Amino acid sequence: MIGLCTDHLGLDLDRALGEWEGALEAARAGLLARKGVPGSFLGWMDLPEDTETLRAVRRYREGVDFAEDLVHIGIGGSSLGALALEEALGEGRVRVHPVDHVEPTPLKRLLDRLDPRRTLVHVVSKSGTTLETLSAFALFLDWLKKGTPDWRRHVVVTTDPSRGPLRRFAQEEGLASFSIPEEVGGRYSVLSPVGLLPLAFSGADLEALLSGARMANEVARRPLGENLPLKTALLQHLAWLEGRGITVFMAYSARMRHVPAWFVQLHDESLGKRDREGRRVGTTALPALGPQDQHAQVQLFREGPLDKLIVLALPLQDEPLVIPEGPGLPGFLPGRTFLDVLQAEALATEEALAQAGQRVYTLTLDRVDAYHLGWLLQHLMWQTAFLGELWGVNAFDQPGVELGKRLALERLEKDGRFQ
Amino acid sequence: MIGLCTDHLGLDLDRALGEWEGALEAARAGLLARKGVPGSFLGWMDLPEDTETLRAVRRYREGVDFAEDLVHIGIGGSSLGALALEEALGEGRVRVHPVDHVEPTPLKRLLDRLDPRRTLVHVVSKSGTTLETLSAFALFLDWLKKGTPDWRRHVVVTTDPSRGPLRRFAQEEGLASFSIPEEVGGRYSVLSPVGLLPLAFSGADLEALLSGARMANEVARRPLGENLPLKTALLQHLAWLEGRGITVFMAYSARMRHVPAWFVQLHDESLGKRDREGRRVGTTALPALGPQDQHAQVQLFREGPLDKLIVLALPLQDEPLVIPEGPGLPGFLPGRTFLDVLQAEALATEEALAQAGQRVYTLTLDRVDAYHLGWLLQHLMWQTAFLGELWGVNAFDQPGVELGKRLALERLEKDGRFQ
Numbered sequence: 151m152i153g154l155c156t157d158h159l160g161l162d163l164d165r166a167l168g169e170w171e172g173a174l175e176a177a178r179a180g181l182l183a184r185k186g187v188p189g190s191f192l193g194w195m196d197l198p199e200d201t202e203t204l205r206a207v208r209r210y211r212e213g214v215d216f217a218e219d220l221v222h223i224g225i226g227g228s229s230l231g232a233l234a235l236e237e238a239l240g241e242g243r244v245r246v247h248p249v250d251h252v253e254p255t256p257l258k259r260l261l262d263r264l265d266p267r268r269t270l271v272h273v274v275s276k277s278g279t280t281l282e283t284l285s286a287f288a289l290f291l292d293w294l295k296k297g298t299p300d301w302r303r304h305v306v307v308t309t310d311p312s313r314g315p316l317r318r319f320a321q322e323e324g325l326a327s328f329s330i331p332e333e334v335g336g337r338y339s340v341l342s343p344v345g346l347l348p349l350a351f352s353g354a355d356l357e358a359l360l361s362g363a364r365m366a367n368e369v370a371r372r373p374l375g376e377n378l379p380l381k382t383a384l385l386q387h388l389a390w391l392e393g394r395g396i397t398v399f400m401a402y403s404a405r406m407r408h409v410p411a412w413f414v415q416l417h418d419e420s421l422g423k424r425d426r427e428g429r430r431v432g433t434t435a436l437p438a439l440g441p442q443d444q445h446a447q448v449q450l451f452r453e454g455p456l457d458k459l460i461v462l463a464l465p466l467q468d469e470p471l472v473i474p475e476g477p478g479l480p481g482f483l484p485g486r487t488f489l490d491v492l493q494a495e496a497l498a499t500e501e502a503l504a505q506a507g508q509r510v511y512t513l514t515l516d517r518v519d520a521y522h523l524g525w526l527l528q529h530l531m532w533q534t535a536f537l538g539e540l541w542g543v544n545a546f547d548q549p550g551v552e553l554g555k556r557l558a559l560e561r562l563e564k565d566g567r568f569q
Numbered sequence: 570m571i572g573l574c575t576d577h578l579g580l581d582l583d584r585a586l587g588e589w590e591g592a593l594e595a596a597r598a599g600l601l602a603r604k605g606v607p608g609s610f611l612g613w614m615d616l617p618e619d620t621e622t623l624r625a626v627r628r629y630r631e632g633v634d635f636a637e638d639l640v641h642i643g644i645g646g647s648s649l650g651a652l653a654l655e656e657a658l659g660e661g662r663v664r665v666h667p668v669d670h671v672e673p674t675p676l677k678r679l680l681d682r683l684d685p686r687r688t689l690v691h692v693v694s695k696s697g698t699t700l701e702t703l704s705a706f707a708l709f710l711d712w713l714k715k716g717t718p719d720w721r722r723h724v725v726v727t728t729d730p731s732r733g734p735l736r737r738f739a740q741e742e743g744l745a746s747f748s749i750p751e752e753v754g755g756r757y758s759v760l761s762p763v764g765l766l767p768l769a770f771s772g773a774d775l776e777a778l779l780s781g782a783r784m785a786n787e788v789a790r791r792p793l794g795e796n797l798p799l800k801t802a803l804l805q806h807l808a809w810l811e812g813r814g815i816t817v818f819m820a821y822s823a824r825m826r827h828v829p830a831w832f833v834q835l836h837d838e839s840l841g842k843r844d845r846e847g848r849r850v851g852t853t854a855l856p857a858l859g860p861q862d863q864h865a866q867v868q869l870f871r872e873g874p875l876d877k878l879i880v881l882a883l884p885l886q887d888e889p890l891v892i893p894e895g896p897g898l899p900g901f902l903p904g905r906t907f908l909d910v911l912q913a914e915a916l917a918t919e920e921a922l923a924q925a926g927q928r929v930y931t932l933t934l935d936r937v938d939a940y941h942l943g944w945l946l947q948h949l950m951w952q953t954a955f956l957g958e959l960w961g962v963n964a965f966d967q968p969g970v971e972l973g974k975r976l977a978l979e980r981l982e983k984d985g986r987f988q
Contacts, residue, residue: 225860225861225864226861226863226864226865227864229861230865250823250861251823251858251860251861251911252860252907252910252911252914253822253823253824253884253887253907253908253911253937254887254888254889254890254906254907254908255824255887255888255937256823256824257890257907258888258890278897279897280864281899281902281910281914282860282910282914284895284896284897284898285892285895285898285902285907285910287895287896288892288893288894288895288896288898288903289890289892289893289895289907291893291895291896292893292894292895314897315896315897316896316897318896319896319897336864337865395814395815395874395876396814396815396853403672404669404670404672404675405672405674405675411865414865414866415864415865415866418865418866418868418869418873419864419865419866419868419869421869421873422868422869422870422872422873422874423868423869423872423873424872430872430873430874430875431873431874432869432872432873432874433873433874434815434855434869434873434874434876434877436853436855437856439670441644441670441671441701442644442645442648442669442670444645444970444973444974445644445645445646445699445755445834445838445970446645446649446756446830446833446834446837446838447833447834447837447838448969448970448973449837449838449841449842449967449968449969449970450837450838450840450841450842450851450853450969451841451969452969452970452972452973453841453842453843453849453851453968453969454837454840454841454842454849454850454851454852454853455814455841455849455850455851455852455853456849457814457853458853465672468672468673468674469673469674469677470673471673471676471677471708473704473707473708474707474708474710474711475707475711476703476704476706476707476708476710476711477703477706477707477710477734477735477737477738478697478698478703478733478734478735478738479703479704479707480700480978480981480982482981482982482984483700483704483981484707486981486984487673488671488672488673488676488704488708489672489673490981491671491700491701491704491977491981492671492672494977494978494980494981495671495700495701495973495977497976497977497980498973498974498975498976498977498979498980499973499977501973501976502972502973502976505972506969518672518674548868549868549872550867550868550869550870550871550872550925551863551864551867551868551871553871553921553924554863554867554871554914554917554918554920554921555863555917556917557916557917557920557921558910558913558914558916558917558918559899559913560917561913561916561917562899562901562902562905562909562910562913563899563901565901565905
């Protein structure tokens, strides 16, 4: 299960829940009332139930026998969640190569290393119009066409069910394709084929992943006292009210090293915007890793400005790998497990940060596995959706990115090179 | 060269330099006056001149003929810079595997994948007492001893020149070893054998790396009007005075994807601390990547709180890789280069962020190569050192991490497991 430890928070959570019960219940009711309303983009709630898509992904995977490498072309919501899960759960049966950029040298190097006859290219864009994704896809498509007689078998498209140029292309060429449901936005799409397809190739327990996410859905509908996402949304909300502008997500797990970056997009792009009165709201999510960032960011967290809420994510169980004798180790350490060290460091950090005056709580995961990652990611989506209600913003749009897109296209059209 | 573009900063830089000339010159004079004083930890200024160490690293590398894999065990300053350079410059001649954590499952998986007879283990800790590093090293040492008759040839140690358990171990066992000079702190050590040794194995132009860093040294001693690190330190300082608590480092380069994390440690651990009057100072560095984070963080940067200074790092040249025809591409795009897209996106983002009211400037690198990365990293060290002077903090200690270390050890000694 996923648990919440607030021992060092310096706040009576039960009392705060009592005080905020009305607002929290209103947030949940407001959110759920929009479920099923077109344009409300709450389709992410249903993804964990979609076993039909899961079966289709599996069937497709079984039919592709040539793939030793999978190139996953996508950016933002079409990439960050898939990468986070791949790093944590992938078994490496097929090697996954993310292409989330347009930098010439690494694009060329990747092409040089791969054999088109052994490569599957997965192109992902909800709208089918993402400039970086389409540019990189054009390059890989050209490469496949030159390198394999049956290039169509080497491409799989994940995009809108009916609209956009990628959907059209898949239809015209008779390509394998999957859909991101219309009511699912990019940063909420990790449990759609965006994430499921690469994981099916690299080898991960997709049933367990969705099962964990269903548990998050169930917990989100429980009464307040047993409702994890309403509790954590409240803790995020209270930190914001205190003027703490930074929310740190610090995963104590090397396997989870890309989860914080996924959370950054989810949180920032959902909540960093103007509220209904035009006020700028939102907090800035900061990615962190434990114990690595004890040696990088904790100095600042301890002695710098008290502007942070710090959330640790800590696994409770793992392989019982024992520390052998070795040079320089304190005498009590050999014979203890590596997990003992990881947990001691996390708990010590929590205590040290609390003593310094930062707000801090811990999410515990029984294990770092598909079930708990499915639960964690879906939990964080619920937390974000509830926060959108509390902060009076639409957590499912992103109006602030349009200007940059338009300016980039104008610049390219005018052939305006850098001076 | 590395250039500075402040076109969208909304600030007359020349005028600000005039106003701040006294403080900036005092900062530089104060810093340089401590050079050579024991305990001032300014040895990083001399690393780029140390061609003797470079030759020793090269000779060592030429003598190791068995290595197909290099395990780099280290954390924080013993890891982040080496990884950033390896990702940007490594040619993959020897595969580098960072071990910067203590999580059981990934440790076990790495051991299972490697052949000890073909593996070199590089263990890095300035003090020789870093708990995570020593624990992981004990595991790999045990594995080498069981898997190779001549395990000593498979270990190389980088630590303090004379002190600490790793130095003692290297001496007792007659192991190959390198030194982090006494006056060089961990987060300023990337151009010592900490970074040079793995790069020598993976294949990078180390001469050019140090040559670029020497250029940064030269620029740091120039008059104010031509002094890049004094200028950027001033821009960081002014943003801090305006109450902007977050400094974003956004690299528009997939190869530079780990550079922001290295900068985060350098900036946060150097500057996030109590000043001489006991006040909490420092700004929080936020890592970002372009164009990826246009799809993740830019929404928040545009419409969320105006609490940020955003620094873009943009390459001006790269391979002329042309975008072919492909589905969904705007008609003007095929025939343009990928670099055109990258630069258009960066410039558009700079403009869009400035319009939104955030402070933003761009560092331009002629290319992403060893020379420019050496320059960039050394430049950022100068910037940080100057900021320490402006903010009245010691940029070369880290008192705030001691409590967490002590609490973790106490917990482990008491055998206090997680409940």
